[in-house]
Amino acid sequence: MGNPNVGKSVVFSRLTGVRVITSNYPGTTVSYTRGFMKLGEEAAEVIDVPGTYTLEPTTEAEKIASQMLDTGDLVINVIDATNLERNLYLTLQLLERNIPVVVALNIWDDTEHRGIHIDLSRLQELLGVPVIPTVAVTGQGIKELVSSTSKATSPDMSLRSRDERWAAIGEIIDQAQYITHRHHTWLERVGDASVKPLTGAIIALIVLAVAFLVVRFIGESLIGYVLDPIFNNLWAPVILRLSDLLGGAGLLHGILIGKIIGGEVNFVESFGLVTTGLYVPFAMVLPYIISFYLVLGLLEDVGYLPRLAVLMDTIMHRLGLHGYAIIPCMLGLGCNVPAILATRILESKRERFIAATLISIAIPCAALQAMILGLVGHHGGQYVAMVYGTLIIVWVILGFILNRVVRGFSPELLIEIPPYRLPPWRTVLQKLWMRVYGFLVEAIPIILGAVLVINILYALGIFHAMANFTAPVVTGLLGLPKEAVTALVIGFLRKDVALGMLAPLALTAEQLVIGSVVLAMFFPCIATFVVLFRELGVVNMLKSAGIMVIAALLVGGALNLILQ
Amino acid sequence: MHRFMRGFTHRFRRRFRHRFWPEGKQVTLTQMPTGQSGIVVEILGGRMVTNRLSSLGIRPGLRVTKVSSMLMRGPVAVQVGSVQLAIGFGMANRIIVELD
Numbered sequence A: 001m002g003n004p005n006v007g008k009s010v011v012f013s014r015l016t017g018v019r020v021i022t023s024n025y026p027g028t029t030v031s032y033t034r035g036f037m038k039l040g041e042e043a044a045e046v047i048d049v050p051g052t053y054t055l056e057p058t059t060e061a062e063k064i065a066s067q068m069l070d071t072g073d074l075v076i077n078v079i080d081a082t083n084l085e086r087n088l089y090l091t092l093q094l095l096e097r098n099i100p101v102v103v104a105l106n107i108w109d110d111t112e113h114r115g116i117h118i119d120l121s122r123l124q125e126l127l128g129v130p131v132i133p134t135v136a137v138t139g140q141g142i143k144e145l146v147s148s149t150s151k152a153t154s155p156d157m158s159l160r161s162r163d164e165r166w167a168a169i170g171e172i173i174d175q176a177q178y179i180t181h182r183h184h185t186w187l188e189r190v191g192d193a194s195v196k197p198l199t200g201a202i203i204a205l206i207v208l209a210v211a212f213l214v215v216r217f218i219g220e221s222l223i224g225y226v227l228d229p230i231f232n233n234l235w236a237p238v239i240l241r242l243s244d245l246l247g248g249a250g251l252l253h254g255i256l257i258g259k260i261i262g263g264e265v266n267f268v269e270s271f272g273l274v275t276t277g278l279y280v281p282f283a284m285v286l287p288y289i290i291s292f293y294l295v296l297g298l299l300e301d302v303g304y305l306p307r308l309a310v311l312m313d314t315i316m317h318r319l320g321l322h323g324y325a326i327i328p329c330m331l332g333l334g335c336n337v338p339a340i341l342a343t344r345i346l347e348s349k350r351e352r353f354i355a356a357t358l359i360s361i362a363i364p365c366a367a368l369q370a371m372i373l374g375l376v377g378h379h380g381g382q383y384v385a386m387v388y389g390t391l392i393i394v395w396v397i398l399g400f401i402l403n404r405v406v407r408g409f410s411p412e413l414l415i416e417i418p419p420y421r422l423p424p425w426r427t428v429l430q431k432l433w434m435r436v437y438g439f440l441v442e443a444i445p446i447i448l449g450a451v452l453v454i455n456i457l458y459a460l461g462i463f464h465a466m467a468n469f470t471a472p473v474v475t476g477l478l479g480l481p482k483e484a485v486t487a488l489v490i491g492f493l494r495k496d497v498a499l500g501m502l503a504p505l506a507l508t509a510e511q512l513v514i515g516s517v518v519l520a521m522f523f524p525c526i527a528t529f530v531v532l533f534r535e536l537g538v539v540n541m542l543k544s545a546g547i548m549v550i551a552a553l554l555v556g557g558a559l560n561l562i563l564q
Numbered sequence B: 001m002h003r004f005m006r007g008f009t010h011r012f013r014r015r016f017r018h019r020f021w022p023e024g025k026q027v028t029l030t031q032m033p034t035g036q037s038g039i040v041v042e043i044l045g046g047r048m049v050t051n052r053l054s055s056l057g058i059r060p061g062l063r064v065t066k067v068s069s070m071l072m073r074g075p076v077a078v079q080v081g082s083v084q085l086a087i088g089f090g091m092a093n094r095i096i097v098e099l100d
Helices: A008-016 A060-069 A081-096 A120-127 A142-151 A162-176 A186-193 A197-245 A251-256 A276-302 A305-318 A323-332 A336-345 A349-362 A366-379 A381-405 A425-460 A462-477 A482-490 A495-501 A509-522 A526-536 A538-563 B003-020 B047-056
Strands: A033-039 A042-048 A075-080 A101-106 A116-118 A131-133 A177-179 A414-417 B026-028 B037-043 B063-069 B076-080 B083-087 B095-099
Touching: A008 A033, A008 A042, A008 A075, A008 A101, A008 A142, A033 A142, A060 A336, A075 A081, A081 A101, A081 A116, A081 A162, A081 B047, A101 A120, A101 A142, A120 A131, A120 A162, A131 A142, A162 A177, A162 B047, A186 A197, A197 A276, A197 A305, A197 A366, A197 B063, A251 A425, A276 A323, A276 A366, A276 A425, A276 A495, A305 A323, A305 A381, A305 A414, A305 B083, A323 A336, A323 A349, A336 A349, A336 A526, A349 A381, A349 A509, A349 A526, A349 A538, A366 A381, A366 A495, A366 A509, A381 A509, A381 A538, A414 B047, A425 A462, A425 A482, A425 A495, A462 A482, A462 A538, A482 A495, A482 A509, A495 A509, A509 A538, A526 A538, B037 B047, B047 B083
Parallel strands: A075 A101, A101 A131
Antiparallel strands: A033 A042, A116 A177, A414 B083, B026 B095, B037 B063, B037 B095, B063 B076, B076 B083
């Protein structure tokens, strides 16, 4: 346990070998993770919990932390050595509970150049429990931490009031720490500049623009120079051979390979399992997953996101949220599932409802964005801009409305701004791999399943019946061909595949814009749906879903009127 | 001095300090100029607010330095010891600081 952003998850990874997502902002961990470490001959269970400043929780994530405390036999209290005074408050609270504690004095390597000197033996004596200096990022001190758990004690400390605790901390600090003056580093100067109104806005614009360009550049390069050549030059001949073997037609041919027109494989439109079913996840979505999470991981680890939260606070208040809600929104650009989980860092139920609804309506995930860039971008950048522009407008207007309508209060922003850190490449790449691996094992089976379902439903004629039934809405209101309804239905499984289904319909650029926007807004994919249900409860989830359907139809209809 | 009297003078001083010691000017965190330092003297607010602020490191007696403030009633960024905090406008407005 420990304060937010002291490196608990990094320590946990080091102890157990279980990889968890770590970043440089308070509130990265919002639920608990279990793992095992070797303790002599035995395996001991270790639990990573969200950070908390006190044992009187204010957010959902902090609540989880204080609940987990009652289940443990021993607490490893991770504290930030560069910020001893504030961190000791939780330590004292832990010591007052009759539970053995060891203290990991983390970020130890940073104390010296910050001019902080800590007398370890004195601190250990005053606290009455083992204190081990650690640098979790490099693994320093972890062994000592493990062996010290056998010496963990629970000193006899009676419950105290808040003021008594601060007084006790004051005494400890006086005796065990002294601080020498030192000059500002350039990182701190940049840090200060990025929370000032003018320089901050300029830095934010530059950071976001560079981030977008880098994501596109890496994504497009991967597609153009690596994956397209692989599919076109290596995989296509194999497919054609297979097609011949299957006799060029029939049910199995239709499911595996799909339509082959003029002796050439069209990976986007043929819709077979081994053609489109592989091309969409690997050659259209994966490159953008890699590039997006690389850039997001860098922003997270450097510590930029909380500063963006400060800059955005005034705007976010108009949407019924405070600035910190920008972090779940940024995560949502990758995948809505972790984004909705991340709303646990917000304090009130009202905020969580608004944030979760806004994310699932107006924030397209990386997979969908990759398809938008691939399909809509084909017709020109202005159409892509139209899709994003519409979604941003929807995000603002809907937030504005929800702020007026949803009852309850939204508290003020109160966050810690972590110092900028230059993350080691190893940790950035490790995190990237975890996320890419997560996409590969979770998304690809669903994508293949979706393509299979599509083919079976086509063969059974169900889509045809459905298309006729919903034609008034799809054609009349949205101005799309009636077959487009199949995409909206499949959107429930995977939105990337769903958008891919619009490809063979020969839509105009305007129709593609409408289709993309409606798909992004219409209904969350099944994974998001489940998380919404778990996090908000049935009633609020249904409310949220209702808002989505209505908003999607309204916006789609409006776009149809404007564009066509 | 009697313990009761000491408590009384303490409260009296806090309330009327600006009349008798005008050089220690007291302002809210939002009024404080950027770059200026001061000592937190009081947090006007309920237990919830004081608890949250104190757990993050803002409590009476500590020195804070204002790093920046956003336009249009935006949050205030302050430095307390080695920590930087961002505090929403409404909350910052309730933190009384005595300027150095």
